[in-house]
Amino acid sequence: MSSNRGAWQITLIYLVVSALWILLSDNALTLVGLSTELQQRLQTVKGLAFISITSGLIFFLTRNYLRRRRQQERELRISEQRFELALAGSQDGVWDWHLNSDQVHFSRQCRVMLGFPADSQADLGGKWASLLHPEDSAAAKQALRDHLAGRTSRFQHVHRLRHQHEGYRWFEASGRALRDPTGKPWRILGTLRDVTAQKESEERLRQAAVVFDSTTEGVVITNAHNQILNVNQAFCQITGYSADEAIGAKPNLLKSGWHDASFYQAMWQSLEHEGNWQGEVWNRRKNGEIYPQWQTINSVRDADGKLTHYVAVFADISKIKRSEQEIDFLAHNDPLTRLPNRLLLNERLENAIQRAKRQNEKVGLIFIDLDRFKAVNDSLGHSAGDELLRAAAMRMLARSREQDTLARLGGDEFVLLVDDIQATDALIPVAKRLLACFDKPFDIDQQALHLTVSLGISLFPDDASDARSLLTNADTALTLAKDNGRNTYAFYTQALTQHARERIALESSLHQAISGRQLRVYYQPQVDLGTGHIIGLEALVRWQHPEHGLLTPDRFLPVAVNAGLMISIDEYVLNQACQQMQRWLAAGFDLQHMAVNMSGSWLERGQVVDSVKQALARNGLHAQYLELELTETEAMRHSELNMERLDSLRHLGISLAIDDFGTGYSSLMRLKRLPVNRLKIDRDFVRDLPHDQNDAAIARAIIALGQSLQMELIAEGVETVEQAELLTAMGCTNAQGYLYSRPVPAAEIEPLLQHVGSTEE
Numbered sequence: 001m002s003s004n005r006g007a008w009q010i011t012l013i014y015l016v017v018s019a020l021w022i023l024l025s026d027n028a029l030t031l032v033g034l035s036t037e038l039q040q041r042l043q044t045v046k047g048l049a050f051i052s053i054t055s056g057l058i059f060f061l062t063r064n065y066l067r068r069r070r071q072q073e074r075e076l077r078i079s080e081q082r083f084e085l086a087l088a089g090s091q092d093g094v095w096d097w098h099l100n101s102d103q104v105h106f107s108r109q110c111r112v113m114l115g116f117p118a119d120s121q122a123d124l125g126g127k128w129a130s131l132l133h134p135e136d137s138a139a140a141k142q143a144l145r146d147h148l149a150g151r152t153s154r155f156q157h158v159h160r161l162r163h164q165h166e167g168y169r170w171f172e173a174s175g176r177a178l179r180d181p182t183g184k185p186w187r188i189l190g191t192l193r194d195v196t197a198q199k200e201s202e203e204r205l206r207q208a209a210v211v212f213d214s215t216t217e218g219v220v221i222t223n224a225h226n227q228i229l230n231v232n233q234a235f236c237q238i239t240g241y242s243a244d245e246a247i248g249a250k251p252n253l254l255k256s257g258w259h260d261a262s263f264y265q266a267m268w269q270s271l272e273h274e275g276n277w278q279g280e281v282w283n284r285r286k287n288g289e290i291y292p293q294w295q296t297i298n299s300v301r302d303a304d305g306k307l308t309h310y311v312a313v314f315a316d317i318s319k320i321k322r323s324e325q326e327i328d329f330l331a332h333n334d335p336l337t338r339l340p341n342r343l344l345l346n347e348r349l350e351n352a353i354q355r356a357k358r359q360n361e362k363v364g365l366i367f368i369d370l371d372r373f374k375a376v377n378d379s380l381g382h383s384a385g386d387e388l389l390r391a392a393a394m395r396m397l398a399r400s401r402e403q404d405t406l407a408r409l410g411g412d413e414f415v416l417l418v419d420d421i422q423a424t425d426a427l428i429p430v431a432k433r434l435l436a437c438f439d440k441p442f443d444i445d446q447q448a449l450h451l452t453v454s455l456g457i458s459l460f461p462d463d464a465s466d467a468r469s470l471l472t473n474a475d476t477a478l479t480l481a482k483d484n485g486r487n488t489y490a491f492y493t494q495a496l497t498q499h500a501r502e503r504i505a506l507e508s509s510l511h512q513a514i515s516g517r518q519l520r521v522y523y524q525p526q527v528d529l530g531t532g533h534i535i536g537l538e539a540l541v542r543w544q545h546p547e548h549g550l551l552t553p554d555r556f557l558p559v560a561v562n563a564g565l566m567i568s569i570d571e572y573v574l575n576q577a578c579q580q581m582q583r584w585l586a587a588g589f590d591l592q593h594m595a596v597n598m599s600g601s602w603l604e605r606g607q608v609v610d611s612v613k614q615a616l617a618r619n620g621l622h623a624q625y626l627e628l629e630l631t632e633t634e635a636m637r638h639s640e641l642n643m644e645r646l647d648s649l650r651h652l653g654i655s656l657a658i659d660d661f662g663t664g665y666s667s668l669m670r671l672k673r674l675p676v677n678r679l680k681i682d683r684d685f686v687r688d689l690p691h692d693q694n695d696a697a698i699a700r701a702i703i704a705l706g707q708s709l710q711m712e713l714i715a716e717g718v719e720t721v722e723q724a725e726l727l728t729a730m731g732c733t734n735a736q737g738y739l740y741s742r743p744v745p746a747a748e749i750e751p752l753l754q755h756v757g758s759t760e761e
């Protein structure tokens with residue numbers, strides 16, 4: 001009941017009761033028939049009674065009314081206090097917006113939250129919109145419009161409002177509109193809550209969730225009882241377990257059994273005392289594979305310090321481990337053959353020497369060099385060369401004892417470290433075994449390649465007292481093995497050291513030899529096997545050494561190659577030979593050509609064509625009388641430039657011969673393309689004729705090849721009549737060798753030429 005209606009009802013009742021009282025009580029007195037005086041007295045009493053009753057009534061009503069009001073006011077105050085307390089506790093502010101007057105009341109808390117003075121009574125109406133962040137403004141206003149229009153039952157929106165001092169902060173505003181009977185809103189009341197911290201932690205959580213899901217490191221979260229609560233995608237990828245399989249289980253699901261109890265004890269102790277643990281753990285994937293992981297575990301405690309969770313983050317480091325191993329391997333091993341390299345050999349050699357010192361034993365070092373490997377590499381290409389090196393390494397490794405170290409130093413150089421030997425002789429069977437590794441040919445690129453090795457042996461403590469000298473001495477011994485005709489072994493001796501010193505001395509005196517005219521040119525005849533006539537000569541260099549006497553090319557040419565002196569020597573010989581040939585021709589000797597050796601470096605450097613032109617011009621020799629010899633290996637070098645230079649030489653009119661044919665690895669295609677007139681059968685295949693069937697077969701094959709390519713053939717190193725006859729029978733037309741003459745100075749050649757006869761005879 002409304003207050004107006006209630007008041008009207010009470011007043012009406014009072015009017016009716018009073019009117020009835022006045023009218024009826026007077027009539028009642030009249031009817032009773034009392035005297036007038038008594039009636040007047042009773043009327044006075046009645047009037048007083050009425051006043052008393054109504055006064056009493058008014059008193060009680062007023063008292064009740066006032067009591068109820070006080071009670072209500074008290075209750076209101078209490079409720080207001082409760083509300084204030086509740087709001088203060090919740091940190092929410094209250095706002096009250098009278099829409100018609102556009103007056104907004106912001107509670108004290110609201111003002112504090114927005115950075116206004118707490119007790120400012122300034123009207124903040126209309127401020128709300130201006131405080132809104134530009135990015136949130138449209139959405140917040142739309143939410144308010146929706147509610148005022150009755151489209152939503154509550155206004156609720158989270159947006160940023162500008163704080164007076166701290167920039168924008170996040171607020172959650174909620175409220176409800178009061179509407180008149182027509183439904184039109186006239187007031188809206190609501191609360192405002194600062195949710196900046198919540199927003200920030202939501203953002204942090206969102207970021208953490210992204211990290212959790214996208215990190216490549218596995219993450220496991222367990223409760224305090226070490227039961228898995230959550231794992232991330234990376235965990236599943238690394239371990240092979242799905243999240244469903246892992247959740248609820250314990251992390252020992254991954255236990256590999258590689259760590260003992262003390263390892264886990266130390267881990268738990270660290271977690272308990274430090275709150276974290278970090279280290280390498282070997283775990284087992286679902287597929288059984290054991291792998292290393294780098295793991296960090298942190299214990300998580302609540303505000304009261306009670307342990308709630310463990311969080312473990314780990315990275316699979318198996319790839320890193322593998323590359324570490326690979327790097328370590330490559331640092332100590334040769335990538336081609338996978339054998340130990342120089343570094344590892346040195347380490348092992350040092351150790352072996354120390355051990356031998358302690359145990360009074362010996363250490364043997366065998367330096368191994370593949371004979372003529374360079375020729376294979378140059379003619380068949382590097383990949384075939386590599387394959388050959390690998391195959392050779394495998395054969396030697398298979399024949400070595402496990403405790404010995406076979407190392408590759410680079411190129412075609414290997415070393416076998418033979419540990420724990422009692423006597424020098426013990427190395428002989430080892431060396432023989434190594435040589436035997438090369439008895440059978442290697443099958444490379446569908447070709448059977450025959451290869452031999454030369455071995456140089458030195459011994460600790462007999463030949464050297466430290467690793468470095470031992471290696472140098474083995475190398476020196478190798479030179480001796482090579483000098484002894486290759487495919488053999490040689491021990492280091494003091495004499496060898498002397499030899500090495502001589503080589504160094506030779507190199508320095510070779511420079512003087514060239515300038516000081518110590519070089520000599522010897523000539524060796526080349527004869528027609530059919531007529532026995534000398535058809536040409538080969539110019540061969542000698543060194544008239546002031547102390548060592550006459551030195552043959554094998555003593556000083558390798559030194560000259562190392563010292564870069566080959567071109568000077570070749571040019572000197574060419575000049576001398578042209579001069580001499582011109583003299584002999586002028587003297588009327590019937591010679592077809594003068595053969596001069598051409599080193600690889602001379603051809604390679606490119607000045608050979610000019611040098612030849614100049615030598616011919618200087619000596620007035622016609623190009624047709626000059627023949628240049630190039631070894632098979634040099635001729636097969638795959639360089640277009642070399643090919644062009646050979647073509648240019650041919651265009652000058654000189655002829656070209658391939659020297660030492662049969663020792664290299666010729667490609668038929670290339671041989672066909674070479675502008676060559678003559679093949680010289682290497683003396684290695686002539687030496688054992690006519691007895692060696694293999695050599696005979698090779699010589700026959702070379703002759704057939706030369707014939708089919710329309711090249712002239714000359715056999716080198718013919719020493720016996722039988723050899724000459726056999727070669728003639730095989731179809732070889734020319735020969736050179738001691739049978740006819742050793743290489744001799746020009747003066748000694750002339751009687752031979754006269755014997756053959758001059759054109760003037």
Ligand SMILES: Nc1nc2c(ncn2[C@@H]2O[C@@H]3COP(=O)(O)O[C@H]4[C@@H](O)[C@H](n5cnc6c(=O)[nH]c(N)nc65)O[C@@H]4COP(=O)(O)O[C@H]3[C@H]2O)c(=O)[nH]1
Nearest residue numbers: 540541552553570573597598599717718719736737738743
């Ligand atoms: N056992 C034996 N050997 C015989 C016989 N007939 C000839 N010889 C030797 O065979 C070699 C032939 O020369 P090469 O194959 O061009 O082989 C030559 C050649 O490759 C190189 N050489 C010599 N002089 C020069 C030069 O002026 N320049 C260049 N680049 N190399 C040269 O040195 C190599 C060796 O020359 P030499 O010691 O003079 O050795 C000569 C010669 O003395 C024989 O019946 N039996």
